[in-house]
Amino acid sequence: LSELPESHPRYLSLRTRHRIEEGVEKGITSKQGLIAEGRGEAFDYLLGERTLPTADDAARAAAAHLLLARHPVISVNGNVAALVPEDVVELAAVVDADVEVNLFNRTDERMQAIVDHLREHGAGEVKGLNGDARIPGLDHKRAVVDADGIGDADVVLVPLEDGDRAEALAAVGKTEIVVDLNPLSRSAQTATVPIVDNIVRALPNITTHARDLAGRPREELEAVVETFDTAGALAEAESAIRGGRLESDAESDPRTNGER
Ligand code: PTJ
Numbered sequence: 345l346s347e348l349p350e351s352h353p354r355y356l357s358l359r360t361r362h363r364i365e366e367g368v369e370k371g372i373t374s375k376q377g378l379i380a381e382g383r384g385e386a387f388d389y390l391l392g393e394r395t396l397p398t399a400d401d402a403a404r405a406a407a408a409h410l411l412l413a414r415h416p417v418i419s420v421n422g423n424v425a426a427l428v429p430e431d432v433v434e435l436a437a438v439v440d441a442d443v444e445v446n447l448f449n450r451t452d453e454r455m456q457a458i459v460d461h462l463r464e465h466g467a468g469e470v471k472g473l474n475g476d477a478r479i480p481g482l483d484h485k486r487a488v489v490d491a492d493g494i495g496d497a498d499v500v501l502v503p504l505e506d507g508d509r510a511e512a513l514a515a516v517g518k519t520e521i522v523v524d525l526n527p528l529s530r531s532a533q534t535a536t537v538p539i540v541d542n543i544v545r546a547l548p549n550i551t552t553h554a555r556d557l558a559g560r561p562r563e564e565l566e567a568v569v570e571t572f573d574t575a576g577a578l579a580e581a582e583s584a585i586r587g588g589r590l591e592s593d594a595e596s597d598p599r600t601n602g603e604r
Pocket of ligand 1: 505
């Protein structure tokens, strides 16, 4: 990848893919993570590899939820750790959230490798290793969380989550913020706030909104949360993927220079 010039039209996408490959080599990302990445790339290509206006609204609503939360937690899996470790650490600092490693394919080795990787990227305490609580309604390993982490959280950011776990977390009453490029996935459909965007754009965007909103009165943050249109955001993302022309679209599509 070092030989790939930054001017290459697929540079960002190839760099992202390379990070996932490295994640697998380091024992951080699972092999299924490679498949998830491929699926994500296809959706992102169809979205024009840019943040839709409604995904930006979702990122702002997510920032408001995290700032209003009693105990916000950012859940990290093998793909998130490989792609955006610095961004996780930065967002956690801005909204004062815990970071917890929570894996679909949980093994002690991967849990430890991801905790170490996050700490190398500046994380303080990283939760997840205790595994002393369970999310009800899931089979054993996928259900394992920390009692004083996700177990106690009121707001959880779960990027690239699988549908079952997203539903189980929602069922125990947690406010769920999901980042998922597939607007039809069960995780996106179940989330209080679905951000249909690539995690590499979405996390820094939430942080930018959180910096802007920090210190504002509670009523103002509550208004951001209440005015977010979940169904509208999902519908706009689906329409963009299916090739529908959006009002906001014409000039910003990198594939077509605006000529769709
Ligand atoms: O590390 P683990 O063991 O916790 O496993 C993590 C994966 C992602 C492998 C696991 O949760 C899984 O199998 O997830 P799924 O069911 O493949 O769902 C992943 C979703 O994330 C899909 O809808 C993808 O389109 C989407 N996705 C993939 N890459 C990105 C993405 N969404 C946002 N940004 C991406 N970069």
